[in-house]
Amino acid sequence: MKEQSLSERLHVDMPLLFGILVLCAIGLTVLYSAGGQDMSVVYRQGVRILVAVLIMLIVAQIPTMQLSRWSLWIYLFSIALLVLVLMFGHTGKGAQRWLDLGLFRFQPSEVMKLALPMAVAWYLSEKHLPPSLGRIIMSFFMIMIPVVLIVRQPDLGTAVIVAAAGFAVLFISGISWRLIGSLSMLAAMSAPVFWYMMHEYQRQRVLTFLNPEQDPLGTGYHIIQSKIAIGSGGIYGKGWLNGTQSHLEFLPERSTDFIFAVFCEEFGLMGVLLLLCAYSLVICRGLYISAYAQTMFGKLLGAAVVLTFFVYIFVNMGMVSGQLPVVGLPLPLISHGGTSMVTLMAGFGLLMGIHTHRRLLSD
Amino acid sequence: MSPAFTLGDPEQEHRLLRWRIVLAGLLMLAIFLAIMVRIFHLQVLQHDHFTTLSQSNRVKIVPIPPTRGLIFSSDGVLLADNRSSFSLELTPEHIEDLDGTIDRLREFVEIDAASINRFRNRLGKNRRFESIPLQFNLSDEEVARISVNLYRFPGVDVKARLNRYYPLGANLAHTVGYVGMIDERELATLDRSNYSATSHIGKIGVEKAYEDLLHGKVGHQQVEVNAQGRVIRVLDRTPPVPGENIYLSLDVSLQNIAMDALGERRGAIVAMDPRDGSILAMASSPSYDPNLFVNGIDSPTYRALLSSSGTPLLNRGLQGTYPPGSTIKPILAFAALQHGIRENDAETWCPGWYQLKGSSHRYRDWKKEGHGHTDLRKAIVESCDVYFYSLAQDLGIERIHEGLAQFGLGQKTGIDIGGESSGLVPSREWKRRALGQPWYPGETLIAGIGQGSTLVTPLQLAVATSAIANRGHVIKPHIVDEARDALSNKKLLDSGREVIHRVRQTESEDWEEIIGAMHDVVQGERGTARASGRGANYQFAGKTGTAQVISIGQDEEYDEDIIPEILRDHALFIAFAPLESPRIAIAIIVENGGSGSSTAAPIARQLFDHYLNTEESVARE
Numbered sequence: 001m002k003e004q005s006l007s008e009r010l011h012v013d014m015p016l017l018f019g020i021l022v023l024c025a026i027g028l029t030v031l032y033s034a035g036g037q038d039m040s041v042v043y044r045q046g047v048r049i050l051v052a053v054l055i056m057l058i059v060a061q062i063p064t065m066q067l068s069r070w071s072l073w074i075y076l077f078s079i080a081l082l083v084l085v086l087m088f089g090h091t092g093k094g095a096q097r098w099l100d101l102g103l104f105r106f107q108p109s110e111v112m113k114l115a116l117p118m119a120v121a122w123y124l125s126e127k128h129l130p131p132s133l134g135r136i137i138m139s140f141f142m143i144m145i146p147v148v149l150i151v152r153q154p155d156l157g158t159a160v161i162v163a164a165a166g167f168a169v170l171f172i173s174g175i176s177w178r179l180i181g182s183l184s185m186l187a188a189m190s191a192p193v194f195w196y197m198m199h200e201y202q203r204q205r206v207l208t209f210l211n212p213e214q215d216p217l218g219t220g221y222h223i224i225q226s227k228i229a230i231g232s233g234g235i236y237g238k239g240w241l242n243g244t245q246s247h248l249e250f251l252p253e254r255s256t257d258f259i260f261a262v263f264c265e266e267f268g269l270m271g272v273l274l275l276l277c278a279y280s281l282v283i284c285r286g287l288y289i290s291a292y293a294q295t296m297f298g299k300l301l302g303a304a305v306v307l308t309f310f311v312y313i314f315v316n317m318g319m320v321s322g323q324l325p326v327v328g329l330p331l332p333l334i335s336h337g338g339t340s341m342v343t344l345m346a347g348f349g350l351l352m353g354i355h356t357h358r359r360l361l362s363d
Numbered sequence: 364m365s366p367a368f369t370l371g372d373p374e375q376e377h378r379l380l381r382w383r384i385v386l387a388g389l390l391m392l393a394i395f396l397a398i399m400v401r402i403f404h405l406q407v408l409q410h411d412h413f414t415t416l417s418q419s420n421r422v423k424i425v426p427i428p429p430t431r432g433l434i435f436s437s438d439g440v441l442l443a444d445n446r447s448s449f450s451l452e453l454t455p456e457h458i459e460d461l462d463g464t465i466d467r468l469r470e471f472v473e474i475d476a477a478s479i480n481r482f483r484n485r486l487g488k489n490r491r492f493e494s495i496p497l498q499f500n501l502s503d504e505e506v507a508r509i510s511v512n513l514y515r516f517p518g519v520d521v522k523a524r525l526n527r528y529y530p531l532g533a534n535l536a537h538t539v540g541y542v543g544m545i546d547e548r549e550l551a552t553l554d555r556s557n558y559s560a561t562s563h564i565g566k567i568g569v570e571k572a573y574e575d576l577l578h579g580k581v582g583h584q585q586v587e588v589n590a591q592g593r594v595i596r597v598l599d600r601t602p603p604v605p606g607e608n609i610y611l612s613l614d615v616s617l618q619n620i621a622m623d624a625l626g627e628r629r630g631a632i633v634a635m636d637p638r639d640g641s642i643l644a645m646a647s648s649p650s651y652d653p654n655l656f657v658n659g660i661d662s663p664t665y666r667a668l669l670s671s672s673g674t675p676l677l678n679r680g681l682q683g684t685y686p687p688g689s690t691i692k693p694i695l696a697f698a699a700l701q702h703g704i705r706e707n708d709a710e711t712w713c714p715g716w717y718q719l720k721g722s723s724h725r726y727r728d729w730k731k732e733g734h735g736h737t738d739l740r741k742a743i744v745e746s747c748d749v750y751f752y753s754l755a756q757d758l759g760i761e762r763i764h765e766g767l768a769q770f771g772l773g774q775k776t777g778i779d780i781g782g783e784s785s786g787l788v789p790s791r792e793w794k795r796r797a798l799g800q801p802w803y804p805g806e807t808l809i810a811g812i813g814q815g816s817t818l819v820t821p822l823q824l825a826v827a828t829s830a831i832a833n834r835g836h837v838i839k840p841h842i843v844d845e846a847r848d849a850l851s852n853k854k855l856l857d858s859g860r861e862v863i864h865r866v867r868q869t870e871s872e873d874w875e876e877i878i879g880a881m882h883d884v885v886q887g888e889r890g891t892a893r894a895s896g897r898g899a900n901y902q903f904a905g906k907t908g909t910a911q912v913i914s915i916g917q918d919e920e921y922d923e924d925i926i927p928e929i930l931r932d933h934a935l936f937i938a939f940a941p942l943e944s945p946r947i948a949i950a951i952i953v954e955n956g957g958s959g960s961s962t963a964a965p966i967a968r969q970l971f972d973h974y975l976n977t978e979e980s981v982a983r984e
Contacts, residue, residue, distance in 0.1 A: 231410060
């Protein structure tokens with residue numbers, strides 16, 4: 001066995017880490033501007049990033065075999081927590097998402113973003129792939145139970161992510177195109193059911209998305225203002241700290257969900273190109289790791305983590321640029337806030353683990 | 364690929380998965396391209412459209428400051444008002460040449476150097492795109508002149524603000540206090556959203572202590588603005604909630620008499636209602652004009668206030684500490700009765716001096732020839748020092764400390780506007796801790812006549828006097844009586860009576876004995892302040908005090924004419940009236956004013972005459 005480098009012994013994947021840190025640095029820079037040049041906001045976010053990176057490193061130490069053995073139990077435990085939240089959850093901003101554990105508050109739906117793909121990946125990799133119809137149906141239920149629980153909280157954004165993570169595993173597992181087609185049909189037909197299940201403010205968001213101009217001072221305000229911010233940025237942007245849209249307080253939620261609009265306004269098309277390159281670096285490295293994972297479980301889980309990360313980016317940029325309804329998802333690694341950051345980093349920790357525990361398996 | 368996975372089936376499965384992963388990658392790439400196309404569409408193709416929109420972005424949410432609550436006296440006089448005035452404000456981010464702009468502005472508006480300094484100090488400390496006031500209180504003419512020329516000054520605005528104004532000025536500066544511009548330190552602790560439109564905050568006095576009630580809640584409005592950020596039209600409005608109006612227990616007519624009585628002299632007067640702790644007057648002289656501070660005081664004026672020998676910024680009523688002198692004699696006499704070390708009629712021989720055993724030092728009485736045979740009542744009425752030297756020696760310093768402390772002396776009273784000094788009532792323990800020295804017996808004697816290290820504030824004396832008047836209830840004083848909603852006039856806060864401590868009494872006659880003696884001080888034949896009690900249409904009780912500022916040597920005489928004014932004795936007087944069912948208790952200190960009986964006592968009489976003979980005081984009953 002050849003000499004291990006420091007990064008291998010620490011189970012760190014350097015290209016992935018590099019990409020993540022570049023994104024975090026971009027995030028802090030935009031945050032300084034979006035947060036009104038308040039250095040304390042930047043410091044606090046910096047601390048959150050440090051904590052999240054630490055958690056990533058810890059997760060990376062867990063051997064992949066171990067993970068697959070724990071998957072079912074973690075999944076069942078998370079389901080139990082989601083039920084608890086609906087029963088005793090703490091209400092924040094009108095939605096029950098938090099579980100108060102005395103010392104800290106905890107959002108079980110976040111855990112589900114990783115627990116679900118792990119469980120589905122474990123379940124499907126038990127038998128030959130592509131999976132049989134029975135297993136596909138079983139997986140479908142594994143996905144829909146937590147998604148429905150999260151929609152009821154209500155937290156549409158997280159539900160989208162959890163569903164995406166679950167279906168990503170199904171997609172990678174090689175189910176036939178015919179099935180993918182019919183599943184899409186099913187999803188389209190079940191839209192009215194979801195419409196019925198949605199809360200009033202969620203329906204309002206969808207309506208606003210379809211026609212923002214109908215209510216320029218109410219819910220459409222966000223989208224109109226953020227489109228103005230993006231569009232007025234031009235090719236080279238207005239320059240760091242000079243975004244009038246954001247600094248004159250036209251833009252709502254400018255350090256959290258709408259931070260991409262601030263970025264576009266100040267750094268322009270060139271900035272967006274650079275940002276997408278940084279994201280692509282992380283995504284490509286993640287896919288590479290998944291493609292060369294030695295186990296089916298590793299491949300399925302790794303690809304699901306990357307796809308989840310991508311869905312964040314896609315949905316956030318889509319909603320900020322007015323192409324998708326406003327569902328309240330942050331721009332990953334850039335937006336201010338800590339909860340989703342920790343989950344994302346833990347996901348990257350899984351990827352690093354999948355990659356760096358390879359050799360141990362082959363010995 | 365490692366040899367462990369050479370079986371045909373898994374190999375095929377891996378290939379299938381890898382293919383799907385590549386497919387997912389291509390899908391993501393395609394979507395990224397779609398996002399780029401969308402952003403390109405917005406930022407390049409529609410750039411001009413959105414730039415126009417951005418420049419004329421019209422819908423903006425601006426906070427509206429709430430109107431600060433007004434402050435009234437108990438007799439309905441407005442003490443703190445809001446007056447509208449115009450100020451010239453600049454938004455630095457919209458101005459290219461700041462110096463040039465200010466220079467050109469001077470053609471239209473008078474801008475003094477102090478304002479420019481203040482403006483420069485604020486530069487860089489504000490939030491971006493927020494306007495900074497340059498000049499306050501523009502005249503109507505200036506407003507007219509600059510308004511028609513405003514188009515030549517992008518980033519310059521004339522804003523109407525409500526300015527705090529104190530109509531009674533110096534007479535109430537210390538109690539009502541003043542507001543001033545929010546500074547950085549305050550900004551760090553404020554609720555930023557609620558203060559997002561507020562420029563001023565209470566700095567001292569009632570304005571500071573009741574900031575929460577006075578401030579109110581910020582409102583918002585959606586406005587249409589043009590490219591320079593000027594408001595064209597209001598679209599929607601959430602009105603601010605005005606601050607609460609505050610009603611003080613202070614009686615302005617009494618306060619004015621107290622301030623006039625002090626006149627040019629340095630001193631303090633605190634009058635309170637011994638039944639519920641309402642402060643009726645709190646005068647501190649010299650004073651200052653609080654209106655100077657509202658929009659930032661210029662530094663020469665401020666320096667002059669700070670360095671003035673009269674220390675006008677000091678609120679003597681709360682913060683001035685003075686030796687109480689003989690005013691504490693009734694309290695010490697009560698302590699002696701409490702502990703049973705003196706009987707009412709037990710006599711002490713006063714030859715005009717007192718000596719400790721084994722010492723040749725003579726502790727002198729103010730009356731050189733002595734008071735002769737002296738019982739407790741006579742000792743208070745004539746303020747016999749020798750009687751109290753002897754009493755102090757028998758009590759001992761610990762019981763003296765306890766006796767004074769039970770009336771609230773030497774500790775903060777807990778008055779609602781805060782900022783008070785605690786004063787000092789010495790003890791063995793204190794001296795060891797603070798000075799690292801043992802307690803000397805001579806100090807006990809000095810403490811017995813309220814001299815030495817004992818220091819009290821006029822407010823503490825007023826509280827102690829109230830406690831005598833109401834027979835043992837040490838009550839927490841308060842200046843604010845109630846707060847009312849500015850719109851509905853609903854009562855939101857009501858300061859009631861709060862007893863801090865109940866003085867332990869052994870026998871009820873003790874109170875009558877002490878109060879009777881204090882009555883004789885002002886209205887008895889031989890009382891030290893009988894001149895002030897003569898001819899009153901009500902009965903009252905008091906005690907004079909004359910506190911030494913310097914110690915007089917054994918062989919020297921105190922001669923007012925040859926001692927510089929700053930070293931002359933402080934004149935003190937405490938009193939309450941009417942004798943039965945007291946409604947007002949008072950503590951007066953005139954610094955270097957000479958004797959309590961000649962300087963301080965007449966002021967008390969003046970205040971009582973006014974207060975007890977006007978309708979308002981009867982209405983309070």
